[in-house]
Each structure stands twice: as C-alpha cells, then as structure tokens.
Amino acid sequence: MEKTFKQILQHRRAINFFDPERDVPEALLRELVEDATHSPSSFNLQPWNIMVLRDKEEKMRLQKLAMNQLKVSEAPVTLIILADTKAWHKDNEAFKLVKKHKLQDGELKEDQIDWFHGVCERLYGKSHDSELAFAVKNTAFFAMSLMYAAAARGLETHPMDGFDHDGVKKEFNIPENYWVPLLLAVGHHAKNAEVLPKKKRKSYDELVLSFD
Template sequence: MDALKAITERRAINFFDPGRNVPEETLQKIIETANLAPSSFNLQPWHIIVVRDAEKKKILRQCAMNQPKVEEAPVVLIVVADPYAVEEHLERVLEDRLKKGYLTDEGQKEAVRKAVKKLYGEPDSKKRIIFATKNTAFFAMTLMIAARAFGLETHPMDGFDEDCVKKEFAVPEDKIIPCLIAMGYPKPDLKLLERPMRRPVNEFIHDDLW
C-alpha cells in the first residue's frame, strides 16, 4: 500500500476482532517502520510497551475510562516519551553523525552538543517535556500510518489516567505517556459510518503571516 492510500484510508476504529491476533512479524515490521520517524537531532525519545496479555489489558482498560477496545484489540501500545533522551542518546547520535560525514570534526560535534543543551534545557524543564512529547507524537503517527499500510487498524487514545498507567505498568515517574494505541483487525461485520467532518483547509492555511 502506498503512503497516500495508507493516510487517506486510516480511521480510528472502535471495534476490533478479539479473535484475530496480530502476527509477531507484522508487528515488528510496523514498529521498525515507525522507528524511521523524524526527531529533533535524531534523539528518538520514544519507548513503547506492547500489551497483549488479557489480564494486563483488563487492568489497562480500568486506567483508560473503561473503553472496551482496550480489551478487544489484540495489541495495545503504551507510547512513552522520555525527557532524558538527550542524556541517553546524544553522544551516540553525535558519534554516528561524525562517522557518516554529517559532522566533519570534533569542533562541530561540540557545537551541536551545546546547541542541544541550550535548546532543551534540563530534563525536568518545560522545554524538555515539550521536546519529548512532540517528537514521540511523530513516532506515534508514523506507527499508525505504517499499521494501515500492513492492513491493520488503530485507534489512538488520550482518555486515560496517566498515573494509573504508570503505576500498573511500571513506567518511571519521570516519563510521559502521550497516548495509547489500540491495534488490530476490525470486526468482520464492521461497517464504518461516513468519515466525520474535516475543516476546510482554507480555515487553517495562513500565507506568510497569521
């Protein structure tokens, strides 16, 4: 499936076939594709928890406003943003850039290091939280498009108690959970209603200035 078809056909599906599992190989390919998502300075501040166990999904459903799709979907992904990605990945990223010719010497490497620290501040700063959440959102959207390209449906959710999810799934307190993503195949008899309204693009396009 080409990218345009995957984007235009993607819908947020509420009713999944609980009896049809997502093959491990397919899930792996979807995640590998999503991992090509862009991120600031290539810092890739994302993690995911793949929830398949029935009991774990039951617990997650209680954290997620009792939404049935959390249990019905064969896979639910807890998408986690890591504000500490700068500390964890920057040196590896810089070494890779130097090795591949994106940077030419140690001086350029140091300049990028300083720029990153200046841009994103300390791990608990507002700048860093925005950085981690924004870039992880790129990953999440890419993952949903990739899932559609592989013939699966998804539903992103931000209706959940983050503290509950952190507690029940051992997510460190200093991480952020931007969304959950239910993933699977739709129920065989599912008939989608007409796509909900979309604002005309001329409502939000601004030429040169707001």
C-alpha cells in the first residue's frame, strides 16, 4: 500500500544497524536518487553530486575516517554526499548543464547568459562563506529528499557528520571545489536489531520565535 507523506515522515529513522545480506539494487537506488533531484535549488544550479560506495574495501577505508562507525560498511550502499561550491561558476560542468537546459527551454537567450552568470556570481561568489552556504544549503535539500525517497520505498538510512572531512576528501581524491556535508548509509534494517523509541521533537509553540 502506498504510504502517505505523513507516514513517510514518521517512518524515517536514523538506523544504526543494517542487514549486510540485503542489497539495494542499482535500479532502486537510481529511482530514489532521481526522485530526490526534484528538490528545490537556487536558479536550478543543483550543486549536488554523490559518490556511491558498494565495494567492501572502499567502505572500510571510509569507515576508518568516520569514527569507525560499523554502519558505514554494513549498509549495502554508503553515499558520500558532495556539495559543489563552484556550481555557480561559468566554467563549472553543473553551470554549463543548467545553461544548456535554460537555453533549450527558452528560459534564457544566448545574449542573457552573461547577465545570468553575473547574478549568480554576485549572490554566491562574494566570499568563501557565501560559496559554502550556497552549496551546503542546496545539497541539504537534496539529501533530505533522498532520505524521504528511501523511506517511501521501505529502505532505511542514516546521515552521518561524524567523519574526518579533509581525510575523506584526500582518501577518495575529491576535488577542492567540493564540500562533504554528510555521509549517508542506505539499506535495510538488520533483523532483530533494536529500534530505539522516536525522540521527542520541538512543538510548534517551542520552535516559533519572535525578536522584539
């Protein structure tokens, strides 16, 4: 039976124990990733990419840099989520692809491309902080959508930020323009492994603020 969005929200958990015997087929992974690409994105620049780790040796290399968290290697798929801080740059492949699509769709004309790039540069190229904020905020939308897409298909995930960022970049030859906001384990919950009760969340009244 198809789940409602509320059921997907309530089902999604950060699972610590994955069943290493149950795979996530490539076709299924492709489905949830392509669903997640519908996430909102500034000027549709989509500054997100992923590295897909299935090989045990690769996952063990990552695990050593991620506080030795067993889920990194136990999950059949572990993703390195990449945020491209230079996706706004005119020589970047992401920007070139977005430019191509905007021209094809008639959203922009050729003589408007320099204007479009100038807007992006003023917004996102002002400083290292503005580049990083642009890339990470947009990629966070994608990562959250990815987790919901997985939950909708009965898969479990666990986002991780407990890792050596620079070590991961060096170990996996990740270019300088990428920031790594998180790692994401994807798979099925291990049989008989305990699922802790859901933690309490802020209520509406607890999270709404005003500054007088």
